[in-house]
Amino acid sequence: MRSLMRKPRPARGYHSVAAPRPPQAGGGASDAAPTHRDPAPSRLAYKAHRLWLTPTFRALLRVGLPVGLVLLAVGLYFANPDNRTHLVDTYTQIQRSVQERPEFMVKLMAVEGATPVVADAVRDLLPIDFPISSFDLDLEAMRLELTKLDVVEKAALRVRPGGVLEVAITERQPVIIWRHDGILDLLDRSGHRVASLITRNGRSDLPLIAGAGANQAVDEALALIETARPLGPSLRGLVRVGERRWDVVLATKQRILLPEHDSVAALEQVIALDQAQEVMARDLTVVDMRNPLRPTLRLGEPAVEELRRIRTLEFGADDQ
Incomplete structure (x- = not known):
């Protein structure tokens, strides 16, 4: 009798599945059926992922954003007038220290190819206070000024080694x-x-x-x-x-x-x-x-x- 009343065993290779329990009335959330997570991404996540795959957006984040931050910092720095003045003064001092080095200084002027009268007229027309830096000499403007003399047909100016301003004059020949x-x-x-x-x-x-x-x-x-x-x-x-x-x-x-x-x-x-x-x-x-x-x-x-x-x-x- 005891053997007849044993429960039948499940077949080998199969697992028994418990029958779903019917919902009980008045049960709480813990008693509700479990919900499964949807594997599809949300719309916002999908758009963000597609935007990140865009080459332009990626370049903007990798290059544009750092450059923009640097420019912002520079702009904020130069927005202060004291900073601008300090930077200009520093640049001017460095520039003058280079331009006034001895190898760039012009100490005298030599006029060649001109008669004494014309040479004196050239010196009067170019009143240069020596010594002077070669960077402060506008040779082209000086040449144009010399050609205004009726007697001067051509003029050429150059700074020779040794700090000499050479002025070569070609006079007009009266006929x-x-x-x-x-x-x-x-x-x-x-x-x-x-x-x-x-x-x-x-x-x-x-x-x-x-x-x-x-x-x-x-x-x-x-x-x-x-x-x-x-x-x-x-x-x-x-x-x-x-x-x-x-x-x-x-x-x-x-x-x-x-x-x-x-x-x-x-x-x-x-x-x-x-x-x-x-x-x-x-x-x-x-x-x-x-x-x-x-x-x-x-x-x-x-x-x-x-x-x-x-x-x-x-x-x-x-x-x-």
């Missing part, structure tokens, strides 16, 4: 004298003013030109003067007429009127005629070559009177 408005100016080949003259005898070795606009045609004037060399000392100079053509003035008060174009060829024609027939040795006042195809000679007053007398005699002989 002609220009008389205008009662003033005598020396001009170079380009027509640029070099200096002024008090008297013509100051540079008697240079030819003379006159008239408005003569300085704009110096090359043509020099070519005419070279062509008129056979005239010798009788050549007095050239006069610009109407700012478009030249008159050759001789010491005998004779004039050769040249055309606006091909003036050198017209003067060569007059020189050839003079060498063949000594035209300029006669009593002429003007040789008009403004039209090279029809040269015109203007006689002097004595020659005109003599011509009238000869014609009167010829007409009187015809009447007889």
Whole structure:
């Protein structure tokens, strides 16, 4: 009987599962059925995870955030005026201590390629208080200031070893004298003013030109003067007429009127005629070559009177 009343054993390999207990009325939370955790992340955690996987956001946190903190700290430091003043003073002291080292100091100035008068003018134009740091010299501004002198064609400045400021000057070479408005100016080949003259005898070795606009045609004037060399000392100079053509003035008060174009060829024609027939040795006042195809000679007053007398005699002989 006792064996018949034993409970049956579960089959081997199987576990018995207790039957769920029915909920009891009036039971507490401890008696409720257990809840399982949802493995899916929350929406906020999902968005944060996706944001962290973004390369831009990761770079911003790794680089941008430290840089921003540093800039914030620097900004807060410089917001104080005392800090700014202290930093500027420190930088200025360091800068001056480097610039005023002996190897950077300029002690004197040497002017080369200039006459004594021009050299004195250069020193007066550049009043430098030596010794001075080479960092305080604006060489380009000084060069431009020197080129304002009429006599200076080119200027070059450099600091040589040993603390010497070298100023190399190239002076303009006067080739002609220009008389205008009662003033005598020396001009170079380009027509640029070099200096002024008090008297013509100051540079008697240079030819003379006159008239408005003569300085704009110096090359043509020099070519005419070279062509008129056979005239010798009788050549007095050239006069610009109407700012478009030249008159050759001789010491005998004779004039050769040249055309606006091909003036050198017209003067060569007059020189050839003079060498063949000594035209300029006669009593002429003007040789008009403004039209090279029809040269015109203007006689002097004595020659005109003599011509009238000869014609009167010829007409009187015809009447007889």
